[in-house]
Amino acid sequence: MTREEVICRLYDRFIHPTEQKRESFIGVEIEMPIVNLNNEAVDFAVVHKLTAAFLEAFDFTATGFDEEGQVYSAVNSTFGDVFSYDCSYNNMEFSFGREKDLHDIHKRFKLYYGFAQDFFKPYNYTLTGMGINPNRKINHNIPIENGRYKMLFNHLSSFSKYFYIPMFFHRYPQFGMFSSASQVQLDVDFDKLPEIIDTFNKLEPIKALLFSNSVLLGENEDLLCCRDMLWQNSTHGINPHNVGMYDCEINSVDDILNYISTTSIYCVERNGKYLNFPPVNILEYFAHDKLTGEYTENGKRIFVEFRPKPDDIAYLRTFKFEDLTYRGTIEYRSACCQPIGDVMTVAAFHLGLQGKVKELQNLLDSDTTLYHHGYNAVELRKQLVRKELPLTVNEDALYDLVSKVLELCREGLAYRGLGEEIYLEPLYKRAENRTNPAKEMLSRLQNGESMEAIISSYAEV
Numbered sequence: 001m002t003r004e005e006v007i008c009r010l011y012d013r014f015i016h017p018t019e020q021k022r023e024s025f026i027g028v029e030i031e032m033p034i035v036n037l038n039n040e041a042v043d044f045a046v047v048h049k050l051t052a053a054f055l056e057a058f059d060f061t062a063t064g065f066d067e068e069g070q071v072y073s074a075v076n077s078t079f080g081d082v083f084s085y086d087c088s089y090n091n092m093e094f095s096f097g098r099e100k101d102l103h104d105i106h107k108r109f110k111l112y113y114g115f116a117q118d119f120f121k122p123y124n125y126t127l128t129g130m131g132i133n134p135n136r137k138i139n140h141n142i143p144i145e146n147g148r149y150k151m152l153f154n155h156l157s158s159f160s161k162y163f164y165i166p167m168f169f170h171r172y173p174q175f176g177m178f179s180s181a182s183q184v185q186l187d188v189d190f191d192k193l194p195e196i197i198d199t200f201n202k203l204e205p206i207k208a209l210l211f212s213n214s215v216l217l218g219e220n221e222d223l224l225c226c227r228d229m230l231w232q233n234s235t236h237g238i239n240p241h242n243v244g245m246y247d248c249e250i251n252s253v254d255d256i257l258n259y260i261s262t263t264s265i266y267c268v269e270r271n272g273k274y275l276n277f278p279p280v281n282i283l284e285y286f287a288h289d290k291l292t293g294e295y296t297e298n299g300k301r302i303f304v305e306f307r308p309k310p311d312d313i314a315y316l317r318t319f320k321f322e323d324l325t326y327r328g329t330i331e332y333r334s335a336c337c338q339p340i341g342d343v344m345t346v347a348a349f350h351l352g353l354q355g356k357v358k359e360l361q362n363l364l365d366s367d368t369t370l371y372h373h374g375y376n377a378v379e380l381r382k383q384l385v386r387k388e389l390p391l392t393v394n395e396d397a398l399y400d401l402v403s404k405v406l407e408l409c410r411e412g413l414a415y416r417g418l419g420e421e422i423y424l425e426p427l428y429k430r431a432e433n434r435t436n437p438a439k440e441m442l443s444r445l446q447n448g449e450s451m452e453a454i455i456s457s458y459a460e461v
Contacts, residue, residue, distance in 0.1 A: 017328030025098035027185035033133035067145040088177035128459040131214030131336030136178035151274035180337035185329040198250040205380035213336035213437035224438035225385040239264040348423035352412035
């Protein structure tokens with residue numbers, strides 16, 4: 001394909017869906033670590049028993065099977081909810097079908113979550129609301145045995161091949177098997193698309209203050225949201241435009257489209273096999289006559305030569321904090337899994353502020369607490385995911401700004417008239433106490449509280 005043809009296809013896939021006038025819906029995805037409180041690795045046999053019981057109890061139909069015939073995903077036809085395991089059987093995920101009201105999602109979450117917890121209790125297992133599995137060092141951090149997850153693990157494990165790339169790679173290619181997120185998708189209109197992406201990108205430092213909840217205990221406890229580092233310093237971040245934040249201004253749809261054209265593709269599917277290969281810019285990808293990908297089978301690496309196809313655009317997947325999807329939605333993906341009692345805070349925060357994006361934009365553009373001190377949004381996020389605030393920031397003024405953001409959010413939710421602003425209460429408390437779940441956990445550990453007690457409290461509905 002020519003460059004112009006690729007750009008056209010990118011527009012059709014990512015931009016065109018936002019031009020279609022439709023009702024606005026909410027999609028929520030909640031990942032949670034499974035913890036064996038016996039201080040042993042999770043026994044996947046127990047997980048598979050739960051899966052069978054869950055599908056029967058809630059009339060879910062299996063849609064994904066691993067190579068041993070075990071179910072790793074299932075869907076409920078009534079609501080469109082998906083029950084699944086993300087990357088490994090150590091990480092459970094509930095993805096809710098699109099809804100208009102956060103209360104409906106929360107009600108079903110509590111129903112599903114309560115069932116899983118009751119099932120796990122006799123085994124002394126629990127789900128909990130942490131962004132990093134506290135038993136990551138003793139669990140079996142192996143991918144689900146299917147083509148996609150094995151491909152993903154192969155891709156992440158290939159970092160040692162890129163010695164010629166001047167970047168730091170961490171040594172956790174299995175991070176998807178012990179990290180958990182809370183993500184929300186919101187429909188977006190074409191005419192608000194640049195404004196929303198640019199404004200929420202500038203909001204990321206404040207989100208770090210409120211939602212950080214992923215600490216590599218015993219290794220780098222100064223980093224309260226290690227999710228950022230795990231993604232950005234992996235093979236996903238070889239092209240930094242595939243992950244994290246936007247390091248440029250987004251002022252128009254053309255800016256968005258041009259940015260998408262700078263991202264890279266690293267996998268395709270051929271003859272039922274997922275192939276991974278060194279990331280290549282999407283425009284350059286289609287300029288190749290042939291490429292070589294690989295997959296594993298019976299422990300062996302098998303190399304396959306293939307030709308790019310126009311439909312391979314479907315395999316272009318980025319992991320931006322504000323990720324424009326092919327559904328006409330923006331997926332907000334920078335927040336860690338939250339304590340279960342606060343599970344709806346992430347969705348409520350984004351939903352309320354997307355309805356007040358103009359006011360939020362004005363607030364951030366006029367801010368002199370964070371901005372206009374020599375740092376951009378990307379640099380500020382890296383500072384505010386740490387335990388200690390930088391000396392360049394006035395803490396009182398910073399949390400005054402946080403309070404103004406939360407008040408805008410409350411107004412946005414109140415305008416909807418559904419009472420969803422109740423889900424912001426934990427965020428007001430965090431702002432008042434100048435804390436977040438990661439800080440709270442570290443403080444409790446320092447005061448002599450056991451990790452098991454913290455796991456249990458973060459698991460409470």
